[in-house]
Amino acid sequence: MKKLKFPTAQTILLIIAALTAVLTWVIPSGKFDTLTYNKSENKFIRTSLGKTETLEASTETLKQLEIKIPLEKFTNGDIWKPISIPNTYKKVEATPQGIVAFIKSPIKGIIEASDIIFLVLFIGGLIGIMNYTGAFDAGISWLATTLKGHEYVLIILVTTLIAVGGTTFGLAEETIAFYPILIPIFLAAKYDAMVALGCIYIGSSIGTMCSTVNPFSAIIASDAAGINWTTGLTARIVMWAIGLTICIIYILRYAKRVKNDPTKSIIYDQKEDIEALFKKNISSSIKLTPKLTLILTAFALCFIVMVAGVSLLGWWFEEMIAVFFVGAILIGIIGQIKEYTFVDTFVKGAGDLLGVAIIIGIARGVSVLMDDGQISDTMLYYASNVTNGMNKGVFINAMLYIYGGLSFFIPSSSGMAVLTMPIMSPLADGVGVGRELIVNAYQYGMGLFAFINPTGLILASLAIVKVGYDKWLKFVMPLVIILVIFTMIVLTVSAYL
Template identity: 75%
Template structure:
């Protein structure tokens, strides 16, 4: 009997899309009214089942709608998306997603995710140009010698720096650029590709989970809950350093086991296949790092520094990030005197290498489109908010965390989750007798814990870069997730009684 093979990322997502489409036939459709602020007219617009009403943008208007958010949070731009209005849930006419919607969902997803898909393709193009120069081989050869006997520092430094990016400005989609570059470095250091993947993905996951000043989760969620974002900051800082340390130790233990005995690697059977994906590992002789190649690596590294600065300080998003990588590729082409035909060929070849990743991102977005069009997300939110009635403080805090974990499958966007749910969920804290920052923390930790394994998030796209199956990732990461769940539950329980 032929051994069954775990399905590819694309197939997993299509199966999930089919299941979501079926759910839209079972779960009742419903919607909360939403409130949006218009800076041009200084007014609020209420959307109720497609009908819009305009009201004055005053604190009294917010109070009448039972929205406990200061008016300035809207007027100064802290809340820029429509928010859910408490106690306005209504059942609406069902909109089940049939075969036609299911078939069209991947295409719609690719169109809607065009910004991140183009970013991924341009990153691939830049990598293709740098690959052709031989700079990566020279850099890896130099780094291997520099870190000889101290390779573990690579794990600590990369994981911690990525986590810092996650906790401060929500470094997530941008990490797609790091995988093709850093994973060969980990392989050259005698680890497996899973170690490099874990350092980058888990670093980002734990950083965004324990966000401290991240405007796309902590700040927008606190604003939507009607509290200052600094409320609960010290607790989140403790959680960040504690959970990041746990992740680093976990990765280090696995990495040391693999380094001592490569056969202990979860992906040992794919060793040759994975290493063949990275041309910079195929050379037998050490590539000399010339002055010209050093300049190539400098420009390449500068692209990421400029990207991170732009996102965190200049409000850049995908268009600006993509343009940065395009300019970097052109500059590198000029430095190595690459002719126009060769430049285009290598850029297209590099982009082609990440085309599969781009499709995965689009298909995952298609799953979200099915959920939204099926009008079931608000229904799940409504019934979830009812679950916490009459609970004690500790149980409330933990139940909210698990509710947010479940909701994050249907609403994977952190900012979308915050503005939709916080005006509805945060008042529940008042009835239990705990601060609203508990709900903000539950939102962050709940979404963050599920993010480690959420197939509609970035994990499948990340795994596709190194051709690692989702089943092998689960085998690696589930013990860590269990540890983090226990730590999170203890933290949430303790925080409501201190």
């Protein structure tokens, strides 16, 4: 009898989508009223069951709606998405999602996620051009020689830098570009691909989980909770530092085991296939010439420009895609690649990541089913009622798990913040804890679940590395349990301080 194989990422997501469609037949449909700020007219627009009402953009309006967010947070653009209005939940006519909706959901998801999908495809094209020039191979050979005997430095450096990006500007989707680049380096250092995956994905996850100045989570959530984003900042910085240290130690211990004995690798049975995929052209005899050094410099500048643009200039997917496209052309010119060869290589490189792009689209399709079935607000409404009558410690830990659960259906950090904070943050007042703890519980709950959330980025990341979700769970679950216990202790202590 053949051994049963764990389903592919695409199959897992389609199963989740099917279960979500079934939930729309079980969970009642409902909606909160929403409030949006219209900058051009300096007015609030209240939407209730499809009907809109224009309101004065004033502090008095916010007070009447029981929204404790300063007016300037709307007028200066800090809050640009519709926010839920407290105590306005209404049941609506059920809109269960049937077989046709289920079939359409991946297509709708791909359309909705077109921005990140194009980013992935253009990154694939750039990687294809880089592989053609041989610059990667020369750089990896040089790095392997330079770090000989000190390969652990690579783990500390990569995990820390990515965690810094996560905590400052929400480095997450962008990390998909790093896997094809860094995995060969880790393999050359005698580690397995799981170490590279851990450094990149865990670094990003712990960084975004403990966001400090990240405008897409810490700042927008604090604004939506009606508090200054610096409130609770010190605690989040300490949490980031300790959490990152735990993660690095965890990865280092696994990496040391694998380096000493490759059979200890969780993905040892895939060793030859993965090395064939990522080390096929690597040769220690390749010299790092001035031309190849210039190509690597141009490649590195793509990421420096992208990070600077996102964190300082408010860039988003269009600008990031343009950076990688221009970078590919520049590298093609430096490498003196013929026009036909350039186009063919770029398209093939993009094609290599097409499977990843489809996974991202299917994952977004789950959110589409939730929205079309109108059950997201219902789940939020019942989740907010669960905490009634709880003491401080139980309350804040319940919020941690509520946010972890909600993030399965709402993986967007900014979307979660504006949907839930106006509803959840006032609950802190009744229990007697600071609203910054709700912001922390939101970040930590989403962040912890992000380590394993199949509707997040993990399945797309695993698809690049060709590693199964079951093997990732085997690798990461002990770390997740450690972080959950640590987080619960921190939140409990914080609630009583």
